[in-house]
Amino acid sequence: MTPSGLPDDPARELRQLVAAGRFRDALEARRRSADAEHPVAEVDLLAATAATRLGDLSAGADLARSALQRFQARADADGRMRSFNLLGAIAFDRGQLEEAEACFARALEDARTLDDPRMTANTSNNLASVAHLQAHEEVAFSMYRTALLAYQRLGDRRGAAQSCHNLALAFRQQGNWMDAEAAAQQAIRHAEAVGEPGLKGLVLMGRVELHLEMGETAFAGRELTRAESLVREAGDETGLAEAIRLRALLALREGDLDGALAHALEAREAAARVGATQLEGESLAAAALAARRLGQPAKAEAHRLAALAIFKRLGATRLARQLDDAYASGGGA
Numbered sequence: 001m002t003p004s005g006l007p008d009d010p011a012r013e014l015r016q017l018v019a020a021g022r023f024r025d026a027l028e029a030r031r032r033s034a035d036a037e038h039p040v041a042e043v044d045l046l047a048a049t050a051a052t053r054l055g056d057l058s059a060g061a062d063l064a065r066s067a068l069q070r071f072q073a074r075a076d077a078d079g080r081m082r083s084f085n086l087l088g089a090i091a092f093d094r095g096q097l098e099e100a101e102a103c104f105a106r107a108l109e110d111a112r113t114l115d116d117p118r119m120t121a122n123t124s125n126n127l128a129s130v131a132h133l134q135a136h137e138e139v140a141f142s143m144y145r146t147a148l149l150a151y152q153r154l155g156d157r158r159g160a161a162q163s164c165h166n167l168a169l170a171f172r173q174q175g176n177w178m179d180a181e182a183a184a185q186q187a188i189r190h191a192e193a194v195g196e197p198g199l200k201g202l203v204l205m206g207r208v209e210l211h212l213e214m215g216e217t218a219f220a221g222r223e224l225t226r227a228e229s230l231v232r233e234a235g236d237e238t239g240l241a242e243a244i245r246l247r248a249l250l251a252l253r254e255g256d257l258d259g260a261l262a263h264a265l266e267a268r269e270a271a272a273r274v275g276a277t278q279l280e281g282e283s284l285a286a287a288a289l290a291a292r293r294l295g296q297p298a299k300a301e302a303h304r305l306a307a308l309a310i311f312k313r314l315g316a317t318r319l320a321r322q323l324d325d326a327y328a329s330g331g332g333a
Helices: 010-019 023-033 041-053 057-073 077-093 097-114 117-133 137-154 157-174 177-194 197-213 217-234 237-254 257-274 277-293 297-314 317-328
Strands: none
Touching: 010 023, 010 041, 023 041, 041 057, 041 077, 057 077, 077 097, 077 117, 077 277, 097 117, 117 137, 117 157, 137 157, 157 177, 157 197, 177 197, 197 217, 197 237, 217 237, 237 257, 237 277, 257 277, 277 297, 277 317, 297 317
């Protein structure tokens, strides 16, 4: 210990806290160990990870960029690789797809140079999400499966949970509910083994949306309550915004149109607050459908156009098509 009572290696403490899912504690540890004259790049990168998993994308980006500058200054390829991957994930959540793809590509290049199989899997999984959003389905499925096989070889349950969750989403959007359910169950099994509340909440919400599309509202409602509790426990602001959006979709399915519109607009505000652009667009899409079914054409059209503008900026052609199809059919969820 140092004379101040802080750990000799503050990065070790943060690494343990992040691994345990104690993200707020990690940020507090970073605050205690901060030294403006001698900043530690690894501490800032770990704190950036914690902030990002709490949904604070702005703080996460600032900390990750600070870490990247110092890793680059000392030619630390491993730190540079991990910083680019995290900055890519933040850019993806913010809807900055070109920046995200460029960051992931830089991280993947370093991962291959360093022969780092875990980071190769991480960046492949992340690049697959970019491809999926842009409706490049074959590329996305191939990269998701490649990442999943790598995680399984490594025994990385967190990575496996994320890849299975992504596969479930991709299968659901194809209308392949059987494979989507199987992948969602696998994601939940891996997340339960990890034990991180935010991760468990994320994968549960993926299964909630699947069962909403299948019309199983009672089951979806119970699971959503459980997922909400988990993301609240984790302090995940982005996860909470997603839970509110799912509340809107549940209300649409149950015919509570006023509730659906209120939840959708609340989710939109929450998503905008944390900078989650895709989630903001999806919340606006739900608001458009609710307003259309309420007989409020001006509001419905305004929300629809705002959602489509976001989807166009993202290159999210599938999401735009899904909104147009649902809107044309009268606003069904």
